[in-house]
Amino acid sequence: MLEIRFHGRGGQGTVVATIILAKAFFQAGWQVQSFPFFGVERRGAPVEAYLRLDKEKILVRTNVVSPDHVVVQDRTLLSSIDVTRGLKRGGWILMNTPSPPEDLGRFRGWRLACCDMTRIALRHGLGTRTHPIVNTTMTGAFAKTLAMPPLEALEAAIEEEISVNPKGNVEAAREAYNEVLLVGEVD
Amino acid sequence: MKRVVEGSQAVAEAVRLAKVQVISAYPITPQTHIVEILADYVSQGRMKARFLRVESEHSCMAALIGAQSMGVRTFTATSSQGLALMHELLHWASGARLPIVMAEVNRALAPGWNIWSDQSDSLSQRDTGWMQFYCEDSQEVLDTTLFAYRLAETVYLPAMVVLDAFFLSHTYEPVDIPSQEDVDRFLPPYEPAFQLDTKHPYALSPLVTPNAYMEMRHEMSAAMEDVLGLYDGLEEEMFRAFGRRYGMVEAIECRDARVVFVTSGTVTSTARIFLKKLRERGEKVGVLKVKLFRPFPTEEVRRALAGVPKVVVVDRNCSFGLGGIFAQEIRAALCNVPGERRVYGYIAGLGGRDITEELLEEIYGEVTEGKGPERENIWKGLQEVSHGGR
Numbered sequence: 001m002l003e004i005r006f007h008g009r010g011g012q013g014t015v016v017a018t019i020i021l022a023k024a025f026f027q028a029g030w031q032v033q034s035f036p037f038f039g040v041e042r043r044g045a046p047v048e049a050y051l052r053l054d055k056e057k058i059l060v061r062t063n064v065v066s067p068d069h070v071v072v073q074d075r076t077l078l079s080s081i082d083v084t085r086g087l088k089r090g091g092w093i094l095m096n097t098p099s100p101p102e103d104l105g106r107f108r109g110w111r112l113a114c115c116d117m118t119r120i121a122l123r124h125g126l127g128t129r130t131h132p133i134v135n136t137t138m139t140g141a142f143a144k145t146l147a148m149p150p151l152e153a154l155e156a157a158i159e160e161e162i163s164v165n166p167k168g169n170v171e172a173a174r175e176a177y178n179e180v181l182l183v184g185e186v187d
Numbered sequence: 188m189k190r191v192v193e194g195s196q197a198v199a200e201a202v203r204l205a206k207v208q209v210i211s212a213y214p215i216t217p218q219t220h221i222v223e224i225l226a227d228y229v230s231q232g233r234m235k236a237r238f239l240r241v242e243s244e245h246s247c248m249a250a251l252i253g254a255q256s257m258g259v260r261t262f263t264a265t266s267s268q269g270l271a272l273m274h275e276l277l278h279w280a281s282g283a284r285l286p287i288v289m290a291e292v293n294r295a296l297a298p299g300w301n302i303w304s305d306q307s308d309s310l311s312q313r314d315t316g317w318m319q320f321y322c323e324d325s326q327e328v329l330d331t332t333l334f335a336y337r338l339a340e341t342v343y344l345p346a347m348v349v350l351d352a353f354f355l356s357h358t359y360e361p362v363d364i365p366s367q368e369d370v371d372r373f374l375p376p377y378e379p380a381f382q383l384d385t386k387h388p389y390a391l392s393p394l395v396t397p398n399a400y401m402e403m404r405h406e407m408s409a410a411m412e413d414v415l416g417l418y419d420g421l422e423e424e425m426f427r428a429f430g431r432r433y434g435m436v437e438a439i440e441c442r443d444a445r446v447v448f449v450t451s452g453t454v455t456s457t458a459r460i461f462l463k464k465l466r467e468r469g470e471k472v473g474v475l476k477v478k479l480f481r482p483f484p485t486e487e488v489r490r491a492l493a494g495v496p497k498v499v500v501v502d503r504n505c506s507f508g509l510g511g512i513f514a515q516e517i518r519a520a521l522c523n524v525p526g527e528r529r530v531y532g533y534i535a536g537l538g539g540r541d542i543t544e545e546l547l548e549e550i551y552g553e554v555t556e557g558k559g560p561e562r563e564n565i566w567k568g569l570q571e572v573s574h575g576g577r
Binding site for chain 2: 022023026031032033034035038039040058059060061062063
């Protein structure tokens with residue numbers, strides 16, 4: 001089983017992103033389970049959401065404590081949240097950032113992938129400069145980083161889940177898929 | 188067709204497919220998504236139903252008692268303090284023999300203010316004359332909601348479909364949503380045996396003197412007992428319609444077990460992984476899932492636990508002054524059965540704390556090593572508390 005944790009801020013669509021990915025993986029033949037951090041959400045405050053993937057029915061009904069991979073939708077979270085908390089060695093950290101962070105040392109032992117999701121999202125008219133919606137863009141970068149789910153399944157899931165400007169969201173995901181920089185293992 | 192949906196939506200889809208005619212609810216976390224989705228369905232015309240907005244859960248149940256008395260199918264959903272506020276009218280609904288169905292999202296009672304999973308809310312309503320079903324996954328939630336209508340409308344008792352806060356209500360997973368055709372085959376329209384009728388006015392629920400009250404209560408009690416006789420047959424019909432059935436209880440690898448864990452709700456799901464691992468190591472362990480809590484399936488529990496020397500009951504609830512509520516029921520079910528056995532009552536996971544595989548393994552270790560329970564109730568996973576020197 002794979003467990004993935006998503007970090008974002010309230011209002012960025014982090015939970016919706018995990019639902020899109022869950023639907024895409026399910027379409028691609030995986031068993032899925034996704035849920036938000038069980039709690040109360042406020043706009044702008046740090047939020048977490050989780051995705052479990054397996055080839056068999058997922059039975060575990062607990063919080064995710066040691067994820068295989070993490071996603072950071074907002075790099076300003078790095079100063080307040082330990083995004084590597086419980087993260088398994090060798091796991092991917094997919095980050096929304098124009099360039100790899102300078103203090104790479106803190107990610108030693110994990111693999112890093114970077115994508116300027118904010119720029120891509122804004123170019124496709126997703127959100128505003130002060131409030132970019134990067135969630136669908138992130139799913140594209142995610143699909144490339146983990147080499148799954150298949151892009152077609154992801155695009156279908158975005159179209160199912162996003163009612164406003166689905167085309168723009170799909171294009172942003174595709175662009176992120178092509179642009180994400182797989183830095184790889186940090187040592 | 189299988190779709191990835193939230194547990195709350197699984198409830199809402201069942202309510203839509205049951206063609207419920209009157210819905211009333213007052214919002215409370217973690218029940219909110221259920222009634223939000225239903226409000227959407229009603230406003231979009233996807234359901235031909237009235238959605239009654241009310242100022243409290245007490246009014247909500249009063250409204251449904253009125254609506255159901257007019258001979259329509261009704262629904263509500265609530266949690267925690269909301270259910271507690273309904274308490275008086277829960278008795279009224281069952282006493283008036285109204286087959287109202289409710290989704291109850293298990294949430295802790297305050298204070299401390301806590302929105303997370305805990306069974307104390309629904310279990311504290313165990314004597315109100317409502318049937319109670321504890322569900323393990325979202326598929327079971329959907330199927331059981333439809334089943335609850337069928338059963339409730341057969342015996343004229345209300346029913347509570349219970350699902351864990353967040354672990355089910357806010358979790359997305361694949362759920363098979365049956366077709367309207369299949370549901371219609373299993374659940375025909377509600378045809379009430381009695382209803383208010385403005386053309387032929389009469390009153391319901393008048394003063395009942397001692398010479399009749401006891402018989403009314405006896406009939407309620409008999410109706411609850413009827414459920415136990417009807418259950419498997421109705422589930423067989425559900426199996427023919429949707430290909431799924433669950434049983435009042437599910438005994439998993441109990442036959443040769445030396446230790447059986449009795450679980451309810453999503454804890455059963457996690458316990459299945461624990462069970463598989465321990466069985467692979469050759470440990471003689473089993474799990475007894477108790478789904479039906481009211482009426483209590485005493486015979487099924489006795490059968491499943493016959494010859495099992497150690498029974499562990501995991502309770503995500505507490506009746507203060509006695510202990511875990513499922514543990515009490517299991518002890519009561521076993522007390523007139525011959526044979527030596529010990530019942531270990533474990534309280535864990537209150538207020539949404541995780542009940543993990545590791546925790547279950549720890550309990551297993553304690554139970555297999557020790558001779559008997561140290562105490563009647565063992566609180567598991569407690570942290571040290573400092574009271575600031577007082």
